[in-house]
Amino acid sequence: xxxxxxxxWGALTAAxxxxxxxxxxxxxxxxxxxxxxxxxxxxxxxxxxxEMEARAGEPAGAYTSPRATEFYGRYRGVLTNLVVRAxxxxxxxxxxSAGLASxxxxxIGEAVxxxxxxREAAREVILGFDSQVREAQASGVFESGSCTVVVLNAVLxxxxxxxxxxxxxxxxxxxxxxxxxxxxxxxxxxxxxxxEAKKPIGATP
Amino acid sequence: MSLNLEAVTHQAVxxxxxxxxxxxxxxxxxxxxxxxxxCARLAQIAAGVASGDITRETALILVGMxxxxxxxxxxxxxxxxxxxxxxxxxAALAVILHAVNAAAGFPLIRI
Numbered sequence: 001x002x003x004x005x006x007x008x009w010g011a012l013t014a015a016x017x018x019x020x021x022x023x024x025x026x027x028x029x030x031x032x033x034x035x036x037x038x039x040x041x042x043x044x045x046x047x048x049x050x051e052m053e054a055r056a057g058e059p060a061g062a063y064t065s066p067r068a069t070e071f072y073g074r075y076r077g078v079l080t081n082l083v084v085r086a087x088x089x090x091x092x093x094x095x096x097s098a099g100l101a102s103x104x105x106x107x108i109g110e111a112v113x114x115x116x117x118x119r120e121a122a123r124e125v126i127l128g129f130d131s132q133v134r135e136a137q138a139s140g141v142f143e144s145g146s147c148t149v150v151v152l153n154a155v156l157x158x159x160x161x162x163x164x165x166x167x168x169x170x171x172x173x174x175x176x177x178x179x180x181x182x183x184x185x186x187x188x189x190x191x192x193x194x195x196e197a198k199k200p201i202g203a204t205p
Numbered sequence: 206m207s208l209n210l211e212a213v214t215h216q217a218v219x220x221x222x223x224x225x226x227x228x229x230x231x232x233x234x235x236x237x238x239x240x241x242x243x244c245a246r247l248a249q250i251a252a253g254v255a256s257g258d259i260t261r262e263t264a265l266i267l268v269g270m271x272x273x274x275x276x277x278x279x280x281x282x283x284x285x286x287x288x289x290x291x292x293x294x295x296a297a298l299a300v301i302l303h304a305v306n307a308a309a310g311f312p313l314i315r316i
Contacts, residue, residue: 028287093287095280124261125251128268129275147280147287154277158270165266175258176267179249183270186242187277193235194281197288 028091030198034148034191037082038155041075042188045159049181052172063166072163079156083149091146151191158187213304217297228289232282239278246271 048071055061062068145153162180166172172180250267253259259267302314 028284028291093283095283124254125247125264125268128265129247129272147284150280151277154273154280157273161266161270161273165263168263168266175249175253176263179246179253179259179267180270182249183246183267183274186239186246186274187270190239190274190277190281193239194277194284197281197285 028093028148028198029089030195030200031085031089031148034082034086034152035195037078038188038191038195041078041155041159042185044071045075045162045184046181049162049172049177052166053174053177056171056173061171063163063170068166072166075159076156076163079152079159083152083156086148086152087145089146089148091148093146095145095147095150148194151187151194155184155187155191158184209304213301216304217300220296220300221293223296228285228292232285232289235285236278236282239274239281243271243275243278246274 048067052061052068055065059065060067162184165176165180169176247268250259250264250271254261254264305314306312
């Protein structure tokens, strides 16, 4: 690592007059393909949940229905491929996100405790949140790549969580389906904002 | 070759600050919105558990989804911050490049 740094400095010094005036930190590059796939996924998951809610209690709305089987299989593939695509990109920074996430827990505790009629449940939810953040830190699953890999892993994990809820409850009905879909939408928006940050100034969408 | 180092430094810092100005405001807005949403989702899960509409087992899965989003939010803000640093450095370097090339009388530094 140190030898690599010295070698790079040597090369820079030798280059002298060809010193680059623009730098690219960590190789962060905007990928319109990721944006396109995320938008398409979001449109389809909204339509899918709406359809499952309308058919809740019928065989067509069950986790074992052909439509659900096709949808979950398809997006397991599409989202896993997005993560792999990001892993193959030149982005080199190791994301510190899981390590820092516990900082959020402290501040969220007070805010959630304000929820009406929910103080006891709020405490349980925060304890669950805290332990899940610690679990993620221990597993290192969210620290295994660049920040783009991390945000796309979150989209994939939330899609798998939606599937897991459907399997457990056998149907998708509000308020569970509404909340699960909102959380899926949040993860898609966060991933879109991550990509948006890398877009060159003045570039068209 | 004559170069007013003090003036160039001042201009480079000003260019970097200008580049950071709008970008930093944007990061603050995004961070506020996402953390507010995260709090709201956890409050909704808690309310659902309290009313009996959401079982504890399902609530755990939903909390796990919120956890994923908290981690993703920090990752996304990290990307914003790195890009901000890049824009600051680029803006400052552009000023220095222009000044050095003008002083040298030929394109000593090229992009």
